[in-house]
Amino acid sequence: MADIDAGGPDGGEGVLVHRSVLRLVKADITTLDVEAFVFYARPDLALGSGFGNAIARRGGPTIKKELDGLGPIAPTEAVVTAGGDLKARRIVHAAGPVFQEEDLQDKLRATIVRALERAEERGIVQIAFPAMGAGFYGVPLPVCAELMVSTIASYLSNRTGIRDVILCANDAREHAAFETRLAALAPTPAGAATGTPHE
């Protein structure tokens, strides 16, 4: 993995995937100065506790007001709101699978893709992801990291306007899990781009 200065939060370590950067930072995702970040939402779009609590308090009441007119949404679907008073300009609220439900991995892949698609529809070129479904919702961290890196790399390998994807680890444990998966994705010393580009 190489240090990549792609602007935004602290550069971070990452890899080039076709024409985009996939990189890793350790931070509270709700404090990132980015174009957009993903919130692992519930279908009813209630912000609730955890990151939702931080979004509500740091971002102010306008986010919730905007959400009131958008929900509920189907599982694996995503919607975009403004970022309110947050540094992030947009939030992609993506309703992922929870608590060992059936077909969890397929649903998680679909949620990640849908979040990217919804961002792309809004012309967003920079987006940060938390460890999707890991932690409270019980997706095992190694599964989460493998699935996120492979799904996002695959997406970036196709024609896309998204140029900068940030994996935002909440602690050292998450950082280590993503670092391992990104290292496996990193180009060989010959420097070839990774993923499966077919543009």
Add this chain to the structure above:
Amino acid sequence: MLNATPVRSQKAARVIDRMSKKLNRQIAGSLAACVHCGLCTSSCHYVQTNPDDPTYAPAYKADRIRKIFKRHFDWTGRVFPWWVGAASVYTDADLEELKDVAFGKCTNCRRCSINCPMGVDFATANRMMRGLLVSVGVMPEGVAVVSKDQWEIGNQMGVLKEEYLDTLEWMSEELSAELEDPTAVIPVDVADADVVYAINPREVKYDPRTIADAAKIFHLAGESWTMPSEGWDMTNFGLFSGDDDLGGAVARRLYEKVVELRGRKLVISECGHGYRSTRCEGPNWAGMDVPFEMESSVLTMLRYIREGRITVDKSRNTTPVTFHDSCNNARSCGLYEEPRELLDLVVTDFREMYPNRSENYCCTGGGGAMSMSEYTPRRLKSARVKAEQLAATGAKVVVTSCHNCVDGLSDLIRHYKLDMQVTQLVNLVATAAVVPARVAVPAAAGRPAPSLAGRRILVVDDEPDVLVFYRSVLEDHGATVVEAADGETALALARREKPDLVTLDLSMPGTDGGMVFEALRRDDTLTDVPVCIITGRPELRRLIYDRAVRPPEGYLDKPVDDETLLRNVRKILEVT
């Protein structure tokens, strides 16, 4: 005709599957060993207060888990299920019943465990059951809220980093002012300190005075100490929810921060489950060797006094006190004598409660019970045992080394109308600590108190005496005071007078303080006006902080003295 095998729900199947991974020798032994002798029954505070309801008996509750173990993991249940009471779970409704038992009828206090002649540790099996249910999303709403906060924000009360650091800065200023010593501060993220001090987020949100008191003790002891800016929460809801992954993640964040700071010792503030989680269970959950020493602040304070690093004057604490043993500190970690030795050094009138030490009763707020509001009536009913224990001491203050116990005891004291206060050792030690005479700082000497002239303050309270007190204190220092005795008047005056600050009581007839607070925040012309809540009902704090508006700039508990009122008003108005 053969009976068809019932279809098992996804969640039920996952619970059984995961149980196979969670069973260890201790749990399997506890599930296999019960002979239903009934000796555990009378040890449970739920049973004592519900004598006609057998579903509260520890053996009965354990059987709800045991039947699944027998059916799927023990040969007797596979061969003779009817003989050993083996049965499975099939539906989500079955899991809801298990939730009711595992979360709603036991605080995991382990009093039954120490009274079992067979060594059955029901609390450990119950914790496993909680963890299995949590893994499929079956849990009380409060458990979900707290768990998600701790997973994602890093502490179980959702305190944001800026709020935490702001509170430390505030308490640091309070300490400097109290000791009239600019070197008396709270150091943050200082590397190579002898002590890294980690706290409970409740201290930040509801009881910051305990932080200032601890800082005072460290300062007077001349300790090389610091507090971490991140990973500072030494509590761990994984102990209560049974989620070992959460337990490991939370413990690891704290350990890694201490390592990063190269701290030599981690001192854990007074919290029973925090101490047990961090000191005893955390290394196992986190799967790491912890390369530094860990200690309860109770031992730290005791050591400072014994070593002469601080001097105490017990005559400053003359109110009769008793001591409540936290289940996690005492039964699970053996902290019995140290808090009593410390009390003997800092109070004049200590009265033991009976039974005590390992036989003491639960505060009834343990095991995460304070976060499960759906079970509050059961909890308060079961608290009668504790209430009778407290009343029999004749003490006016109950001391405990656990924040959960502070909340549990405070709630039952209100419910049973006992004439008692709850406090912690750190408060008593800080009060008793003798501040050595020192030369006054020249810059501060003779400096007049900062004036509040030109500041318009709206004071809101339904008690006339309180309004008179606020008015006299604030006007004596130059402020212009406007009074309101109810919520409607307060809002009308706020819109007309455009005050620089509102002090707001919460419990008022009609439009209560919470509604006034939210209305102020949602009014575009008043949203920036700072608000200082002053309430005699600290349990209402959550009603304020859970609102989707900016939190108040200040929060004080009644009774409030003139110095505290002025100090907080000046801080909020930035009058220095």
